[in-house]
Amino acid sequence: xxxxxxGITKRFGQFAALHNVDLTIPSGExxxxxxxxxxxxxxxxxxxxxxxxxxxxxxxxxxSDITDQSARxxxxxxxxxxxxxxxxxxxxxxxxxxLRVRPRKxxxxxxxxDRKVKDLLSLxxxxxxxxxxxxxxSGGQRQRVAxxxxxxxxxxxxxxxxxxxxxxAKVRLELRRWLRQLHxxxxxxxxxxxxxxxxxxxxxxxxxxxxxxxxxxxGSPDDVYNYPATPxxxxxxxxxxxxxxxxxxxxxxxxDAVDQVRGSRKGNTTVYVRPHWLEIRxxxxxxxxxxxxxxxxxxxxxxxxxxxxxxxxxxxxxELSQERFRDLQLTRNxxxxxxxxxxxxxxxxxxx
Amino acid sequence: xxxxxTFRNPAIVTPKIAATTESPLVRRLLTGIAVIFLSLFLLLPxxxxxxxxxxxxxxxxxxxxREPDAWAAIRLTLLAAAIAVAANVVFGxxxxxxxxxxxxxxxxxxxxxxxxxxxxxxxxSGLIYVLLFGLQGxxxxxxxxHDIKIIFAVPGIVLATIFVTFPFVARELIPLIEAQGxxxxxxxxxxxxxxxxxxxxxxxxxxKWGLLYGVILCNxxxxxxxxxxxxVSGHIRGRTNTMPLHIEILYNExxxxxxxxxxxxxxxxxxxxxxxxxGIEWRSRQQPAEMEAATAGKGPA
Numbered sequence: 001x002x003x004x005x006x007g008i009t010k011r012f013g014q015f016a017a018l019h020n021v022d023l024t025i026p027s028g029e030x031x032x033x034x035x036x037x038x039x040x041x042x043x044x045x046x047x048x049x050x051x052x053x054x055x056x057x058x059x060x061x062x063x064s065d066i067t068d069q070s071a072r073x074x075x076x077x078x079x080x081x082x083x084x085x086x087x088x089x090x091x092x093x094x095x096x097x098x099l100r101v102r103p104r105k106x107x108x109x110x111x112x113x114d115r116k117v118k119d120l121l122s123l124x125x126x127x128x129x130x131x132x133x134x135x136x137x138s139g140g141q142r143q144r145v146a147x148x149x150x151x152x153x154x155x156x157x158x159x160x161x162x163x164x165x166x167x168x169a170k171v172r173l174e175l176r177r178w179l180r181q182l183h184x185x186x187x188x189x190x191x192x193x194x195x196x197x198x199x200x201x202x203x204x205x206x207x208x209x210x211x212x213x214x215x216x217x218x219g220s221p222d223d224v225y226n227y228p229a230t231p232x233x234x235x236x237x238x239x240x241x242x243x244x245x246x247x248x249x250x251x252x253x254x255x256d257a258v259d260q261v262r263g264s265r266k267g268n269t270t271v272y273v274r275p276h277w278l279e280i281r282x283x284x285x286x287x288x289x290x291x292x293x294x295x296x297x298x299x300x301x302x303x304x305x306x307x308x309x310x311x312x313x314x315x316x317x318x319e320l321s322q323e324r325f326r327d328l329q330l331t332r333n334x335x336x337x338x339x340x341x342x343x344x345x346x347x348x349x350x351x352x
Numbered sequence: 353x354x355x356x357x358t359f360r361n362p363a364i365v366t367p368k369i370a371a372t373t374e375s376p377l378v379r380r381l382l383t384g385i386a387v388i389f390l391s392l393f394l395l396l397p398x399x400x401x402x403x404x405x406x407x408x409x410x411x412x413x414x415x416x417x418r419e420p421d422a423w424a425a426i427r428l429t430l431l432a433a434a435i436a437v438a439a440n441v442v443f444g445x446x447x448x449x450x451x452x453x454x455x456x457x458x459x460x461x462x463x464x465x466x467x468x469x470x471x472x473x474x475x476x477s478g479l480i481y482v483l484l485f486g487l488q489g490x491x492x493x494x495x496x497x498h499d500i501k502i503i504f505a506v507p508g509i510v511l512a513t514i515f516v517t518f519p520f521v522a523r524e525l526i527p528l529i530e531a532q533g534x535x536x537x538x539x540x541x542x543x544x545x546x547x548x549x550x551x552x553x554x555x556x557x558x559x560k561w562g563l564l565y566g567v568i569l570c571n572x573x574x575x576x577x578x579x580x581x582x583x584v585s586g587h588i589r590g591r592t593n594t595m596p597l598h599i600e601i602l603y604n605e606x607x608x609x610x611x612x613x614x615x616x617x618x619x620x621x622x623x624x625x626x627x628x629x630x631g632i633e634w635r636s637r638q639q640p641a642e643m644e645a646a647t648a649g650k651g652p653a
Contacts, residue, residue, distance in 0.1 A: 049542060050542075051538055051541070051542070070541075071538070071541045071542045072541055072542070072544055072545070072546070074542075075544070076542055077542070078538070078539065078542040080535050080538070080539060082535060084535035084536050084538065084539040085536075085539075086536055086539070086540075086553075086554055086557075087536075087558065088557040088558060097540070097543055097545070097553075098543035098544055098545075101540070101543065101544055101545040101546070101549045101553070102544060146539075149539075149543065150542070150543075152543075153543055153544055
C-alpha cells in the first residue's frame with residue numbers, strides 16, 4: 001500500500017514540528033525517516049499512523065483519503081521505541097492481542113489464532129519463550145515481540161519509531177539486518193524513524209532526510225550520500241570539515257582541489273570536505289595543500305582518526321587507513337601537509 | 353540406599369562496616385527507643401482492647417456482638433464502607449485517569465479538591481452536610497417537603513463516609529498512571545482495540561496493585577471514621593449508629609465489655625488491613641521485573 005502525505009503542518013504550542021511537508025512512499029518500499037531530534041520525523045510517522053493529527057494537510061493510503069480516520073481504523077502496524085509491550089501479558093498473549101480484540105464476527109477461531117501466533121513466533125525465532133513476560137526478555141527480544149505483535153493483525157503498512165534506538169550497538173546491528181531480510185520476505189510498505197545515518201543508509205530502500213520540520217532530500221542511500229542536495233544532508237550523513245574556499249569561473253577552489261559548480265558565481269564560499277578525502281603527506285604537493293599540526297591520533301578501529309590544526313588555526317579531522325598510517329609513522333605535534341582530494345560546494349550556500 | 357548428603361547454607365555475610373553505619377551503642381539505643389515507644393503506644397493498647405473485651409469470658413464477648421444494636425451498627429458500618437469504596441473506586445479511577453493522561457483547564461483545581469478531605473477536619477465535613485441537607489440547611493426545606501431524609505439517616509452517613517475517603521483511591525493511582533505513560537494504550541489502539549477494550553485489558557490490569565492498595569486504605573478509613581459520621585448520624589441506636597459511634601455510646605454508659613468487644617472487631621479489621629497491605633507490598637517486591645518494566649518506558653523520547 002502506498003502512502004502519501006500532502007502539505008502536512010503540525011504545531012505543538014509555539015513549536016512548529018512540521019512545515020508543509022509532502023512525501024510519497026511507493027508500495028512495498030522500506031523507507032527511513034532520518035534526521036536529528038526535533039526534526040519532526042517522529043511526528044510525521046505518528047501522523048501517518050493516526051496517533052497524532054496534522055493541523056493542515058492530507059494523508060492518503062493507496063490514494064484514498066484517511067486524514068480523519070483514527071489509528072484503529074487505519075490498520076497500521078506500529079512499533080514503539082520502548083516496545084510498549086503489555087507488561088502483564090505473556091509473549092503469546094501480546095502477539096494474540098490484536099486478533100483477540102476484534103469484533104466477534106471478524107475474530108478468528110482460537111485454533112486459528114493459536115496457529116498464527118505460533119507462525120509469528122517462529123518468524124521472530126522466539127518459539128520457546130512464548131510463556132515469558134516482557135520483563136523476562138532482553139531488549140532485542142522485546143522488540144522482536146513488538147514487531148510480531150504489529151504484524152499479527154496483517155497491517156497495511158508497518159511503521160517503526162526508532163525501533164533500534166534503545167538497544168545496545170551489537171544487537172542493534174543484528175536486528176536491523178534481520179529487519180531488512182524480513183522486509184525482503186514480506187514486502188510490506190514500511191517506514192522507520194531513525195537518527196542514525198548508518199542505520200538508514202544500510203537498511204532502507206529510500207532515505208528521507210529531515211531537518212527542522214522540513215524534508216531536505218528524498219533518495220536512495222547512494223543518492224543522499226553521494227549527491228547530497230543540501231549542506232545539511234552532507235553534514236548529517238557523515239563527518240565533514242568546513243573550509244573557506246573561493247569560486248571562480250564555475251570552479252571552486254580550496255587551494256587547488258576543484259569541484260564543478262553550476263552557474264558563474266564568483267567569490268568566497270564554504271567548501272565541504274569529508275575526513276577521508278583529506279590526505280596527509282610529509283612533502284608538499286605543488287600548490288594543492290595546506291600545512292597542519294597533528295594534535296590527536298586515535299588508531300583504534302578500521303580507520304585511523306587524526307585531529308589536526310590547520311595553518312590558519314581551525315581544527316581539521318582527517319581519516320586514513322591503518323596501512324597508510326603505518327607507512328607515515330605519524331606522531332603528535334608533528335607538522336604535516338594536507339591535500340584535499342575531493343571537495344563539495346553547494347550552489348545556494350551563502351558566500352562567506 | 354544412597355549416602356545422605358547434608359547441604360549447609362553458607363552463613364549470609366553482611367558487610368560489618370558500611371559507610372553510613374553508626375556504632376553498635378547508637379544502633380541499639382535507637383532500636384530500643386523505637387521498640388519501647390511502639391510497645392507503649394501501639395502494642396499495649398491493642399492488647400488492652402482484646403483483654404478487656406474478653407475480660408468476662410468468650411460467651412459474654414460473643415453475646416455483646418450479637419446484641420441487636422451492636423449487630424445493626426456492624427451492618428451499617430459494612431454498608432457505608434461498601435458504598436463508599438465502590439463510589440470512590442469509580443470516581444478515583446476516573447479522576448486519576450483524567451489527571452494522569454490529559455492536560456485540561458482546571459486540572460490543578462481538581463487535584464486540590466481531591467485533597468480537600470485530607471485538609472479539612474472530619475467534624476467540619478460532617479457539618480457541611482448538615483448545613484446542606486439539614487432541616488435549617490440550604491436544601492432542607494425541599495428535602496422535607498419531598499419526605500427525603502439524609503441527615504440523621506443512613507444516606508447522610510454514607511455521604512459523609514464517601515467525603516472523608518475521597519482522596520484514597522485517586523491519590524494512589526495518579527502517580528502510577530503518570531509514570532506509565534500512554535504507549536501501551538497507543539499500541540492497543542493501533543492493534544484495533546476499542547476504548548473500553550483498551551481500558552479493561554491494558555490500563556486496568558496495569559493499575560491493579562495500586563488500585564487494591566487504594567481500596568484497602570479507603571476501606572480502613574471508611575470503617576473507622578468517627579468525626580464526620582458522628583455529626584450527621586444523630587446517634588439513633590439500632591438505626592444510625594456505626595461501629596465507632598456505638599463503641600462511644602457503650603463506653604459512656606460504662607458498658608466496658610461490650611464496648612471493647614465491638615472495638616476489638618475494628619481492631620481486628622485494622623490488623624487484617626495491615627496484613628493485606630503488607631501482602632501486597634511483598635507481592636510487588638516479588639516482581640521487581642514488573643516494576644522495572646514499569647519504569648522502562650521513561651527513556652529519552
